[in-house]
Amino acid sequence: MRVLSDFFLLEYPERRRKKVLNYIGRNWSLLFLMFMLGLFSILGKNFFGFRNFSNILLAATTLLLLASGETFVIISGGIDLSIGFVMGFVCVTSAIIMRDLHAAGFPQAVSILAGSSIGILLGVIPGFINGVLVTKFKVPPFIATLGMWGIANGLAWRISEGFPIAFLPSKVREIGMAYIAYYSSKKGFSLFHRPVLTERADIWNLMKIISLPVLLVIILLVIFAFILSRTKFGQHTYAIGGKIDAAIRAGINVPWHLIKVYVISSFFAACAGVLLTFKLNMGIHTQYTSSYELFAIAAVVIGGASLTGGKGGIWGTVVGVLLIGTLDNGLMLMGIPIFYRYIAIGCILIVAVLIDQFFPELVYKE
Amino acid sequence: MVFLAMEIIFFSLFGTNYFSLRNLQNILLASTTVLLLATGETFVIITGGIDLSVGFMVGFSSVICAKVMVTLQAAGASQAVAISCGILAALLLGLLPGLVNGLLVAKLKVPPFIATFGMYGIAYGFAEIICKNVPIHSLPTAVGSIGHGYLSYWLPGKALTFLKRPENLTRLELQNLVSIIPNITVIVAIFIGIFAFILARTKFGQHTYAIGGSMDAAERAGINVKRHLIKVYMISSFFASLAGVTYVLRFITGRAPAGSARLLDAVVAVVIGGASLYGGTGTIIGTVIGALIIGTLEIGLVNLGIPTYNLYIAVGCILIIAVLIDQFFPELVRKED
DSSP states (O other): OHHHHHHTTTTOHHHHHHHHHHHHHHTHHHHHHHHHHHHHHHHSTTOSSHHHHHHHHHHHHHHHHHHHHHHHHHHTTOOOOOHHHHHHHHHHHHHHHHHHHHHTTOOHHHHHHHHHHHHHHHHHHHHHHHHHHHHTSOOOHHHHHHHHHHHHHHHHHHHHTTSOBOOOOHHHHHHHTOEEEEEETTTEEEESSOOOOOSHHHHHHOEEEEEHHHHHHHHHHHHHHHHHHHSHHHHHHHHHHHOHHHHHHTTOOHHHHHHHHHHHHHHHHHHHHHHHHHHHTSBOOOOGGGOHHHHHHHHHHHTTOOTTSSOOOHHHHHHHHHHHHHHHHHHHHTTOOTTHHHHHHHHHHHHHHHHHHHOTTTSOOO | OHHHHHHHHHHHHHSTTOSSHHHHHHHHHHTHHHHHHHHHHHHHHHTTOOOOTHHHHHHHHHHHHHHHHHHHHHTTOOHHHHHHHHHHHHHHHHHHHHHHHHHHHHTSOOOHHHHHHHHHHHHHHHHHHHHTTSOBOOOOHHHHHHHTOEEEEEETTTEEEESSOOSSOOHHHHHHOEEEEEHHHHHHHHHHHHHHHHHHHSHHHHHHHHHHHOHHHHHHTTOOHHHHHHHHHHHHHHHHHHHHHHHHHHHSSBOTTTTTTHHHHHHHHHHHTTOOTTSSOOOHHHHHHHHHHHHHHHHHHHHTTOOTHHHHHHHHHHHHHHHHHHHHOGGGSOOOO
16 A cells, blocks of 8 residues: 555655656657547547558558658757658669569569669668768758758659659569458458458458558567667767767767768668558659658657757657657548648647757656 | 859850840749748848748748639739739738747747748648649739739830830741840849848848857847847748749749749758858858859750759759858858958
8 A cells, every 4th residue: 555655656746746747748749649549539430440550550651761760860969851852762763673674574573672672772872971971071960961852852853754663563562562461250360361252341351460561660660779779879879969079088989870870861761762662563752742851850859859869769759650640540531631731740840849848857768 | 153153154155045135034033932032041041040941931822822812803803902912911921930930949949940840841731721732723814914024125126115015016026025134033133132231231130140150149249139030030931922922923823832842942042152051151142143053053954955853963962062161161151241
């Protein structure tokens, strides 16, 4: 009993109030996510259901990748505006390689593998250049990456000549649409293979469990969340963001480390580009109005990172991304024009920064 | 400056019809949006801030301007009333995002680049909702004649008229008609002139430099920094909405993504023009030269038949090079007091 009252601080109403406030402040984004889930479940049609939730996850995969990369950069005290267009650049490049190799008569597996890996390799280059500019030449991060914003976009446009790249190997679509398991009331579970169903109602009721893109993204996120929170590399990232002078005095090779951080961000953007190729079965360059960088940065900041560096975490970012994804999905199901998302996210971004400003001690730290 | 001259010479040599009055005017026209956005951005960058919302602000005000014109015209108002109301509404509403940006940056200490980044999303969202994701059309006909009009026309050996095209021309005469100075360029030049004066010669301009040089010192010197910053962000969004209005005049439509691609160009023009992103330096004249470099490059590439997407690559590279020059030779950068 004593332990319990201690735990809830029943004898200290002042401290209890503070603790509750603290909890809300630290987890406001999670609470807000729950609130939205509740709201949309009541208001939206078909919102609350397994199928819709897995749709939200699938739709959020690209942003999850972009925002996770951005998390590293923001924790180190920088910013990367180029990710959206790097993604478009990689998407277009890998699609072209896949299409051309396939057309040249290579087996599907070879052309797909070559397209994906060359795409990711090329996608890392912008990050390296960003890193070198920021560290060796002391260009402010948001200018270096704004330059790369233009360069990557121009290149993507130039390669694709403004048109979507289609006619990819047929396996691309299969991989992009694959699920880990299927469950049908008639045939039971089947792994990887879609059960053959004849009746329309059965096909409609087929339960698809965890899509392949979602699984791949989760694996990648777990690896990098581990790197960020449990390894020396992660510690150094926080140290640089917290106080760069102290990090230098502590013997961290700051320039080299920052280059790696920008490469990670670019790597994630490149993965998102390849993923997009699989999801769309096409290579498309990023539109100006799609504002991926806005949403990624918003997700990171909503997830509790501070733009002055030193704070944030992958799981916080995941909450931020899911919040944006839920908002998009909920608005859509309620029949509200999708453009309200830009307004909502803009506002949430500013509010998140304000919360960070006024309650610096509250913000979640991994 | 040297770079601009080199560029003009280069394109004159390699392009066809490059060095001509018509083409130079085309460059000026093509640079309209960048010139305006960059002028507003100059003020913000001199104070050490940044305004990322300007790109979508163009679309926002162009949509408002067009929408008001179309609505009033449909309600039976005369063209003159509809057009002037549309322009006024766009310019007035265009001040609002600047006010919000300024309040966020000055009073609530949100980093400028985040406050305006939020506004970038908000402005775009509103623009799309107002125009329902379709460009606004059927504007009053006089819009086009203003937007495509020239200050004066000169028919070789015949007549010089102002504002009005000479009537009853034969086809040959039409071809030889020389149009001098587009109306839009006049508008742009007037506003840029006024604000160049304000920045270089008034107390307001001096305070802007002071805040960018050292905010603490400016505060100790008794400048009301917060108020001043709010005004600066309002100037920036005023110029963005002016760019939106000129967009409507030129293209006779209002589109939500109108100026979105110009954000990079505007920042680049300011940085090429010698402003430092750390604040305290930069001039309007420098910015104008920067904007013209981009405009010249754009028209020059078109002229040589090189697709415009190369422009984005070039501009991105120029931005980085300009910042590098700023880093390595800080004493070279011009500073106006």
